[in-house]
Amino acid sequence: MMQAPSGGGAGDRNGSIVSLERLSKIYRLGGGEVRALDGLSLAIPEGEFLAIMGPSGSGKSTLLNILGCLDRPTAGAYYLGGEDVSKLGDSALSMRRCRFLGFVFQSYNLIPQLTVLENIEIPLFYQGLSPRACRERSHVLAERVGLADRLDHRPTELSGGQQQRVAVARALANDPLVILADEPTGNLDSRTGEEIMDLILGLHGQGKTIILVTHDAKVATHAQRIIRLADGVIVADERRGGAPDVAA
Numbered sequence: 001m002m003q004a005p006s007g008g009g010a011g012d013r014n015g016s017i018v019s020l021e022r023l024s025k026i027y028r029l030g031g032g033e034v035r036a037l038d039g040l041s042l043a044i045p046e047g048e049f050l051a052i053m054g055p056s057g058s059g060k061s062t063l064l065n066i067l068g069c070l071d072r073p074t075a076g077a078y079y080l081g082g083e084d085v086s087k088l089g090d091s092a093l094s095m096r097r098c099r100f101l102g103f104v105f106q107s108y109n110l111i112p113q114l115t116v117l118e119n120i121e122i123p124l125f126y127q128g129l130s131p132r133a134c135r136e137r138s139h140v141l142a143e144r145v146g147l148a149d150r151l152d153h154r155p156t157e158l159s160g161g162q163q164q165r166v167a168v169a170r171a172l173a174n175d176p177l178v179i180l181a182d183e184p185t186g187n188l189d190s191r192t193g194e195e196i197m198d199l200i201l202g203l204h205g206q207g208k209t210i211i212l213v214t215h216d217a218k219v220a221t222h223a224q225r226i227i228r229l230a231d232g233v234i235v236a237d238e239r240r241g242g243a244p245d246v247a248a
Contacts, residue, residue, distance in 0.1 A: 018044040023076035036062040038232035049210040051220040054229035069097040102171030106183035123173040141169040161192035181212040
């Protein structure tokens with residue numbers, strides 16, 4: 001696998017683009033509480049490909065939501081590009097998310113009434129680009145993921161793999177530094193899943209930081225590093241090519 005280039009990046013918190021320090025997320029239900037994340041610390045260098053695994057209820061979805069600035073921690077700090085985004089207001093947090101993050105979801109999350117091009121354009125409108133600039137960039141991205149002949153099709157006219165390609169193109173619209181992928185092959189057959197993983201590996205080879213949540217051990221083997229969660233804490237941190245570092 002091609003190693004991502006280094007240098008000139010945005011990660012200045014101990015050399016990491018993402019850094020979590022004693023992060024906790026507590027949900028209060030009725031008279032009790034659930035600790036979805038419990039004092040979790042994690043550093044992700046810029047350009048790394050990290051897979052997150054763990055059983056249902058381990059905290060994977062909560063962690064991904066916080067990494068994606070879609071939720072806030074109850075305690076602890078989340079540094080994205082060197083800034084503690086857990087302390088930002090909604091507007092500043094939204095700007096940070098737009099600058100740094102792109103999302104790929106298991107269920108694609110495409111708007112069915114819109115064409116391939118129009119779905120890809122959505123993040124670009126929030127950047128204030130002209131309609132012409134949005135359309136030109138969307139064309140380029142659609143071609144990049146192999147959909148040059150599907151520009152005017154709607155999601156219902158596409159296969160699952162094609163819909164996920166649209167989602168990947170949309171995630172790249174704002175040229176993010178970090179791609180967050182939540183079970184990106186979960187709804188696909190094995191062959192199509194490998195095609196999507198090839199796309200993601202290509203993005204990693206171009207320098208993108210990839211953070212991927214998966215239940216599939218085969219998918220996780222594409223990553224440089226695998227962390228395993230249980231009960232809201234990291235119980236193993238495995239780097240390919242060496243013995244795993246098991247958390248105490």
